[in-house]
Amino acid sequence: MRRVAITGAGTVNAMAADVPATLVAMAAGRVAIGPLAFPDVDRLTIQIGAQIHDWTPDERFSRQELALYDRATQFAMVAAQQAVTHAGLHLSEPETLRAGVIMGTAGGGYTTIDDSYRAVYPQGKNRVHPFTIPRLMHNAPSAHIAMKHGLRGPSFTVSTACASSNHAMGLAFQMVRSGGAEVMLCGGSEATLCFGGIKAWEALRVLSPDGCRPFCATRNGLVQGEGAAVFVFEDMDRAVARGADILAEVAGFSMTSDAADIVVPDPDGALRAMRGAMDDASLSTDSIGYINAHGTGTTVNDRTEAQVIRSIFGDASPPVSSTKSMHGHLLGATGAVEALACVMALRDGVIAPTAGHHLADADCVIDCVPNEARRTQVDAALSNAFAFGGMNACLAFRRV
Amino acid sequence: MMKDDVLAETQPDATARISAQVVAILAAQSLRDAADLTPDTSLEGLGIDSLGMAEVLFGIEEAFDISVPFNANTPDVAALDLRTVGSVCAAVQRLIHEQKG
Numbered sequence: 001m002r003r004v005a006i007t008g009a010g011t012v013n014a015m016a017a018d019v020p021a022t023l024v025a026m027a028a029g030r031v032a033i034g035p036l037a038f039p040d041v042d043r044l045t046i047q048i049g050a051q052i053h054d055w056t057p058d059e060r061f062s063r064q065e066l067a068l069y070d071r072a073t074q075f076a077m078v079a080a081q082q083a084v085t086h087a088g089l090h091l092s093e094p095e096t097l098r099a100g101v102i103m104g105t106a107g108g109g110y111t112t113i114d115d116s117y118r119a120v121y122p123q124g125k126n127r128v129h130p131f132t133i134p135r136l137m138h139n140a141p142s143a144h145i146a147m148k149h150g151l152r153g154p155s156f157t158v159s160t161a162c163a164s165s166n167h168a169m170g171l172a173f174q175m176v177r178s179g180g181a182e183v184m185l186c187g188g189s190e191a192t193l194c195f196g197g198i199k200a201w202e203a204l205r206v207l208s209p210d211g212c213r214p215f216c217a218t219r220n221g222l223v224q225g226e227g228a229a230v231f232v233f234e235d236m237d238r239a240v241a242r243g244a245d246i247l248a249e250v251a252g253f254s255m256t257s258d259a260a261d262i263v264v265p266d267p268d269g270a271l272r273a274m275r276g277a278m279d280d281a282s283l284s285t286d287s288i289g290y291i292n293a294h295g296t297g298t299t300v301n302d303r304t305e306a307q308v309i310r311s312i313f314g315d316a317s318p319p320v321s322s323t324k325s326m327h328g329h330l331l332g333a334t335g336a337v338e339a340l341a342c343v344m345a346l347r348d349g350v351i352a353p354t355a356g357h358h359l360a361d362a363d364c365v366i367d368c369v370p371n372e373a374r375r376t377q378v379d380a381a382l383s384n385a386f387a388f389g390g391m392n393a394c395l396a397f398r399r400v
Numbered sequence: 401m402m403k404d405d406v407l408a409e410t411q412p413d414a415t416a417r418i419s420a421q422v423v424a425i426l427a428a429q430s431l432r433d434a435a436d437l438t439p440d441t442s443l444e445g446l447g448i449d450s451l452g453m454a455e456v457l458f459g460i461e462e463a464f465d466i467s468v469p470f471n472a473n474t475p476d477v478a479a480l481d482l483r484t485v486g487s488v489c490a491a492v493q494r495l496i497h498e499q500k501g
Contacts (some may be wrong), residue, residue, distance in 0.1 A: 045467075205454055205472045221473045263451055299473040300450075 003236035004176045004251075005400070006343065007244040008089060010082025012075050013327050013337050014050035018082055022327075022337075023344045026352040031326050033211060033223050039118075040195040046207040050225030051193050052327025067131055069144065070109035074332075075228035076141035076189035077148065083185060084149055087232040089246060090263025091150065091183065098181050100153035101145045102172045103230075104188035106332030107197065109136030114196040141189045145230070153181050162294070163255075163387035164188055164332030165229070165262035169339065170253035170393055172233050182235050188333035189228035198224065204263075206298050212329070214295035214322035214354050215302050215368040217361040222296040225328020229336035234296045248346045249379065251398040252281025258390025264302055270308045273392035277382060278283050281396035288318050289378035290345040292338045294369075294386045295322020295354065296329055305384065306364035319376075319386030321369040335385045339395065345378040347398040403445045418464070418496065421487040426458040426485055439486025453482070460492055468492075 011018065014032035015025035025032070036049045036190055057066055057074050069077065080101075084243040091099055112135040134140060139157040146155045154175060158168045166187025172186035180363050192198075201207050208221030219360065239246055254276025257271035278285065293305055302322075323341045342353040350373050357370035383395045409417070420434075427434040430446035435445075448456060450472050457468045468491075470480060481487040 203454065203458060205457070205470055207471075208473070209471075219473065220471055220477070264449075 002177050002179060003249060004173050005234050005236045005239040005244070005249055006231050006247040007234045007239050008083040008087025008232030008248060008342065009229070009340060010079035010086065011227065011229040011337060011340060012052065012078045013229070013330065014225050015053050015327050017078070019086070019340060020308045022340060023348070026326060026341055026344060027350050029326065029353045029355045029373060031355050033328055036193060036198070038194055041199055044195065044202065046198055046202050046209055048210070048223060049193050049198070050223060052226055054075050054148050056328065063341050068134060070112045070135045070140060070342050071191035071225065072105060072107070072109060072189045072228070073135070073141045073144050075191060075226070076103060076230065079147045079187065079189070079228040079230040080149065080185055082229045083232050089183065089232055095182060095376065096150050096152045098153050099151045099183040100155040100181055101142050101185040102156060102158060102168040103142040103145065103186065104158045104160070104166070104168035104332045104336070105138055105190055106159060106161050106164050107142065107190060107192040107230050108138035109140060109257055110192040110197050111194045112136040114194040117196065124304065141161050146187055151185065159332065160391045160393070161387040161389055162329065162331050162334060163385035163391050163393040164394035166335035166385035166395055167255060169231065169233070169250070169336065170255060171394055173253050175248045176235055182238060184233045185230055186233055187230035187336035188330070190330045190333035191226045193224060193330060205225070208297060208397070211356050212297040212325045213356040213358065214293065214297045214325050214384055215306065215361060215364040216357045217359040219297045219299065219302060222298055222324070222329045224335070225330045227327070227330055227337060228333050229340060231336070231339065231354040246400045247343050249400050250395065251283065252277045252279070253394070254280055254398035255391070255393045258392070262390070263388050265304045266390060267304050267308050269392045270305060270384070270386050270391055271311060273394040274308065274312055274382060274384065277394035277396040281380070281398065283380050283396055283398070285313055287380045288319055288382055289349050289376070290342065290381040291320040292341050292381065292383040293322045294384040295324055297322070297324065301386065305364040305386065306366045309366055317366050319351050319369045319374060321354045322368045323352050327366055335383060336392070338383055342381040342397045345381050346397055349375055349377050351376065351378065415493060418493055421463055422460065422489045422492050423485060425456060425463065426488065429459070439484065439489070441485045442483055443485070443488070444483070464492065464496055466495045468494050468495060470500050
């Protein structure tokens with residue numbers, strides 16, 4: 001089977017608008033969570049999030065593009081362009097037929113839906129923008145990336161709630177590894193920070209009113225974020241032959257289903273996903289030097305995840321951090337942004353911290369790299385995503 | 401019920417009416433007959449899990465036009481005892497008193 005290289009990366013998120021600045025922010029433990037700003041935010045009980053405040057779509061896109069791009073697509077387009085530029089990707093005409101894109105999203109064009117409902121319900125209007133449907137559909141980011149970069153092979157969108165982008169990256173990895181494609185763009189984008197988006201989450205009573213503190217005894221819920229991250233996955237031989245800058249190797253992937261509860265995680269499903277990714281990558285437990293946790297900051301997730309990690313690694317658990325403490329929970333894009341933390345650990349030997357950690361929790365006995373980044377060589381890393389629906393997706397990465 | 405009717409209602413009547421509504425919500429959520437629920441019946445015993453609790457609280461907020469400050473991650477912080485049918489009734493009485501005067 002072929003090996004798979006990561007040769008490009010791009011992102012826009014609440015911490016920064018590109019990869020280098022995002023990694024600097026992660027290494028500094030900079031928290032990008034703050035007051036939300038959008039119409040009717042004063043009617044929300046939860047008024048914090050990791051929002052991108054200085055977004056200027058008018059300066060980034062043409063008038064026609066703006067008419068077609070929901071905020072989630074805008075984030076995806078910027079991240080994808082950065083990734084393609086970074087990779088120095090130039091595809092010949094035949095190669096474009098074997099190149100595609102798989103993106104993850106949980107909410108799709110959420111702000112487009114919110115705006116159109118606002119127009120027809122409270123505002124009583126009888127018409128909405130003619131591109132409402134092509135803007136809001138979940139596959140819009142993938143489609144626009146494919147169109148922009150001429151990727152004519154397999155393209156689609158995966159929606160598995162908070163595991164969407166891990167599933168997207170995992171499927172892209174399998175496609176390149178199997179020879180089904182030479183090059184795949186993949187990742188996730190999300191833009192659900194609007195009144196309707198937060199109001200719906202509020203009703204589940206799992207959002208924190210004051211911050212995301214994964215694995216901390218004082219944690220009281222998750223905090224939503226927004227943004228995108230996109231990677232270029234490429235056949236390793238092709239990448240080496242063209243002298244590409246290889247950020248890391250995608251070494252393994254596993255996906256499992258709890259088949260148990262729609263919101264409460266089941267340890268067995270998470271455990272099978274993590275073990276499965278290591279087996280797929282032929283990595284032993286002692287070779288794992290870093291785990292980017294799902295680490296949402298909810299009582300149940302963090303307790304379950306810590307127990308699963310301990311049951312796999314025992315007392316020899318590698319460092320585990322949840323960068324959601326800084327960039328928030330980007331739902332369907334979160335795994336993609338978190339893969340950047342894995343790349344930083346493998347390439348730069350810097351493990352991003354779990355920010356906002358005040359007090360050890362007896363239910364979470366793991367080394368969660370509290371508050372300060374750690375410098376150490378990491379040869380292999382895992383990235384967890386355990387979604388509502390009991391859908392788990394774990395990626396394994398290796399240093400090159 | 402009109403506002404004047406509420407004002408005319410005696411305190412014991414109001415308390416009984418509110419409790420009956422709360423019991424009806426809990427009975428509907430747990431697929432039981434309201435008559436089978438006693439103040440000591442535990443919500444856990446009724447099979448009301450975290451999602452069920454979110455639905456119950458939504459039903460209560462809608463029925464009484466109040467806000468129940470409950471975070472599933474920190475169930476004890478709001479000093480709301482939501483363990484039994486009786487304690488839920490008492491909590492709702494208190495919230496109505498606090499929020500509606």
